[in-house]
Amino acid sequence: MGQNSDTLLLMKQRSLPKMLLLFFVTLGIYRLYWLAKTRGELIRKTKVKIPPIWLYVLPLIITLVAVAGYVATSIGREVRLQDNVDLCIRNNSTEVADVNRYCESTEYNNIDITGVEVVFLVAFYVSVIIIWPLIGWWYWKYAQGVEKITKEKMSFPIAMLVVLTVPDGFDMLVMQDSFNKVKKGS
């Protein structure tokens, strides 16, 4: 009976070199997959309520989209600005230095920030404000599951330190190593 209940607590064994390889090959996406899979295993075996993985992923996606969108629209604005200045220079026949000064100080240089840029900017700040509480909460519950499955061999504080301070990709190796050791009984 005791052996059966111990077996129920086992996590799936994974090869650490293979995980590292997959992490680099998939450009880090494997880490999200690994978090989702181990989250499911932890929930089944420890009954700790870990929030769904999309709560972890969504803020990341919103932040990335906001940054990419803002950079793209900003570059577009810069291009339009340069086009206007070039047009201004072509339409004037005075000295180049004077023209530059004139063109950069008049309505030719007056291209306001667009509504789309504002949306991306707001999305960025909102995601930054919600990203850490959500991810922190997700890690908090995950670390509780890790403590339980490893029978406190990896305690909750250590698990929090690992997921929040060890570089992504290597943190999952440390975690998986402790999962693998549970089976070995060491």
Next chain:
Amino acid sequence: MRQQNPLSVFLLSLVTFGIYPLFWLARTRGEMVRKGADIPTTFLIIIPLANLYYIWKWSQGVEHVTNGKMQWFVALLLEMLLGYIGMAVIQDIFNKVGDSGSMPSADVPATPAAPAA
């Protein structure tokens, strides 16, 4: 040790722009000293370099009151690397140790509990 929701420690630290952590450190220091820990005055926290000594002694106090459940270097890393989140984690450990009643006391020497028959 006083029971407190770890989330409130984190949120209060945020909304007070870092003032609450000083209060929290001072309060927990007082509680740990009453439990027999040797931690200097919290005023050291505003003195460069001395604040590192304070945090080190404070971390040793955490190990003392948790009966080694949280080692001092773990508490130190949590404080220095995770900041407000680290404080919340430490508060969670205080709550758990308080729940289990395994804290040492300066007044009453801690003795191992007799095994149940």
